[in-house]
Amino acid sequence: MNDIKTGSTAMILVPVCIAQFMAPFMLTAVGVALPSLGRDFQASAVQLGLVEQLYALSLAMTMLTFGRLGDIVGRRKVFLCGLAVFTALTFSLGFTQSIEMTMIQRFFQGIGAAMFLAGSLALVADAYPPEHRGRKIGIVSACTYAGLSMGPVIGGYVTSHFSWRSVFLMSAPLGLSATATCFWGMKETAQESSSERMDWQGSLAYGISVGLIMLGAAHIREVPLGPSIIAAGLMGLAFFLHMESRLESPLLDVSLLWGNRFFTMSCLAAMGNYAATFGITFLMSLYLQYAKGFSPRKAGLVLLVQPVMQVIASPVAGRLSDRFEPAKLATVGMLTSFTGLILAAVTINADTPLWILSLELILIGTGFGIFITPNSTAIMGSVERRRFGVASGMIGAMRTLGMAVSLTTVALVFSLFMGEAIITQTTLPVFLSSLRVGLAAFAVFCCLGVLLSISRGRHRLTDKNAL
Incomplete structure (x- = not known):
């Protein structure tokens, strides 16, 4: 049992769950606070966009690096350093005095997030035996989606009643608690790649x-x-x-990609799933506000349906993945999302009833929740323990690349159909056409993900994985 080597498993799961909540929370909560921040600093739209983009950029650039570094020097060390850097910068951002310093600190805050995110799943996979790993990864995944969904709600409330600075300041104690739990309660994992060079x-x-x-x-x-x-x-x-x-x-053992078909196809399926689902919130937000005339607050409440279903489905899927083949569960999840996307692409127009839209969001969110936990469990179970950090980093890398593909697709569709036109009642039919094309493209990504998921075959854990 890994419990003996890593100390109390609760002392691993608790800081990992807090960390997985904080990183997406800092993305979505700050996004809501940006207009208020911009008014205080008289920042341009480009500068405000960079506040978010630099955070995501540093995450994407360094995720794989820190996953590998954790395998060599120790995952707890990298995880703890990441928590410390992230927490310090989160607190510091509450007192920043210029938009330029805000952008710089957000970049390094993203590096701190990459340090603890890259090894999070590796720590969990190392602490729990294969027969219990799925349910724990499901809990971790639920915390991630809770951060994504609660960020706009809490961030908007705090910004409205206090200030945008409070969004950062209220998050610092959460980071401190995770750092303290990790420092005093988590023991270092075995460094099975310590003889290798970075x-x-x-x-x-x-x-x-x-x-x-x-x-x-x-x-x-x-x-x-x-x-x-x-x-x-x-x-x-x-x-x-x-x-x-x-x-x-x-940094990345290429033989792992060429020689482990199950691992490679599972990673590509994850990228396809993120490419199919990440842009949904953006598209539906525009639809609800421009086509339905909803206020931003009402549109946000409707859009909460999707992440809430992800929070509910992830732990359930995690438990099921401990009993059934994770790859098959992941395929079922992606097929569920595909159904929701196809229905949305076919039914969405200016008069679509809200209950139909909500049902489609429920299908997409449930499918995503069912897919991601078994798929992550399958990825972590398909490699040796000494490669857990790289596998965890690859999951993060596929997530980031999938998000980039999703947003690029949205931008391309709008560019081809609408050009520089503003969404008005006159251009609404063109906007709806581009919306349907975008949803259809997402359905294609999802279909490709299903094919990749099916083609990976079946993987049985070896004794080396289970140790």
Whole structure:
């Protein structure tokens, strides 16, 4: 049992759950507070966008690096350092005096988040035996979606009644509690890759490549600049994989991708699922406010249906994945999301009843919740313990790349159908057409994810995995 080596498993699960809640909470809660922050600092729209983008960018660039670093120097060390950096910057952001300092601190806050997120699932997988791993990963996943869904609600309330600074200041004690629990209650895991060297050149190549892809996605409407930047990022990733295949201690063991079909297909299925679902909230928010005439608050309440179903479904799916084949459960989840997306693409128009829209969001959210926990469990169970950090980092990397694909798809669809036109009653029919095309594209991503999920086959845990 891993419990003996890592101390009390509760002392692992508690800080991991807090960390998984804080990172997405800081993304969505700050997003709601941005207008108030912008008025105080007289910031431009571009600067406000960078406050969010730099946080997400640093997460994407460093996730795989810190996952690998945890395997070498110890996952608890990297996790604890990440909590300390994140908490310190969260507190500091409550006192920042300029938009420029806010952007800089948000970038490094994202690095802190990447440090603890990269190894979170590795810590859980290492602490619990395979027969209990799914339900624990389900709890962790539920905390992630709770942070995503509660961020806009709590962030909006706190900003309205106090100030945007309170969004950061109220989060710092949560970070302190996680840091204290980790420092005093969590023991270091076995460092089975301690003899290997860290591939910093590969980390740099990977970070720059992913950064270019994210930057290009943000400027996809600027032709040829945006597509050119994305192409450069993809070429960089190809160079990165070539470079890693020649190293003895690579950042990413390429043989894991080529030699472990189950692992590779599971990771690609995760990217397809995120690509299919991440842009839903943005599209539906526009639909509810422009086509239905809802206020932002009412639209937000309707959109809560999806993440709430994810919070409910994730722990249930985790328990089921301990009893049934996780890959098959993940496929069922993605098929459920696919059903919701297809229904939305076919039925959405200006007169669509709210109950139909809510049912579609329920299907999408439930499917996502059913998919993500078994799929993550399957990924962690398909590699040796010494590679848990890399596997955990890959899950985060696939999530980020899937999100980038989703947002890029939305931008492309609107660019092709609407150009620079503003959404008004006159352009509403064109907007609805582009909305349906976007939902159909998401359904295609989901369908590809289903095919990838089915094609991975079945994986049985070896004794080495179970130790």
